[in-house]
Amino acid sequence: SQLAEENSWALSVHEGESVTVNCSYKTSITALQWYRQKSGKGPAQLILIRSNEREKRNGRLRATLDTSSQSSSLSITATRCEDTAVYFCASNYNQGKLIFGQGTKLSIKP
Amino acid sequence: EAAVTQSPRNKVTVTGGNVTLSCRQTNSHNYMYWYRQDTGHGLRLIHYSYGAGNLQIGDVPDGYKATRTTQEDFFLLLELASPSQTSLYFCASSDPGTSAETLYFGSGTRLTVL
Numbered sequence: 649s650q651l652a653e654e655n656s657w658a659l660s661v662h663e664g665e666s667v668t669v670n671c672s673y674k675t676s677i678t679a680l681q682w683y684r685q686k687s688g689k690g691p692a693q694l695i696l697i698r699s700n701e702r703e704k705r706n707g708r709l710r711a712t713l714d715t716s717s718q719s720s721s722l723s724i725t726a727t728r729c730e731d732t733a734v735y736f737c738a739s740n741y742n743q744g745k746l747i748f749g750q751g752t753k754l755s756i757k758p
Numbered sequence: 759e760a761a762v763t764q765s766p767r768n769k770v771t772v773t774g775g776n777v778t779l780s781c782r783q784t785n786s787h788n789y790m791y792w793y794r795q796d797t798g799h800g801l802r803l804i805h806y807s808y809g810a811g812n813l814q815i816g817d818v819p820d821g822y823k824a825t826r827t828t829q830e831d832f833f834l835l836l837e838l839a840s841p842s843q844t845s846l847y848f849c850a851s852s853d854p855g856t857s858a859e860t861l862y863f864g865s866g867t868r869l870t871v872l
Contacts, residue, residue: 689866691861746861748793
């Protein structure tokens, strides 16, 4: 079973709209991270939110963390075509190890 | 910014073949990792290392060996490659003491086992 997983395989929105990717995890964590992977590249971290934080922002990105429901969300506002990518959540449950979800493929249509 | 370089970018081998994937990081990070990425499974941890000479077993280690020769270099070895090891492999590095467990990934090696 997955220790971290996004709740949708794929999402599609039009440019300029907002979109939210959701993630659930199954263990007690120290932090949760969101990564983005563009085609032909390795994943790159977007946001790290620690277990004692409820919200974190990075420009147009906003991550939330709800430890009671073991869930997190990543919202992107004013989407752009370059936001097209696969988005992963990853949970820190043991120092030096991350468990990645399966990823959500986000397509931004012109 | 962390630099992680993987080689080769693409590799084709036959069943039973011997393959070595290479990874070098130039940011003096202590931790290095090998992941494989497959559709429907996301990224799965094969092996990781806390430093030169150290090796830790990940979540999907069967069929793989790894060796960390220096702080910079981490190798993944497939001594008897099988078609089930056809995948996209990523190396990553991190330094939890300073960069809050952020992983910096290379661009990947696509391995095909025929």
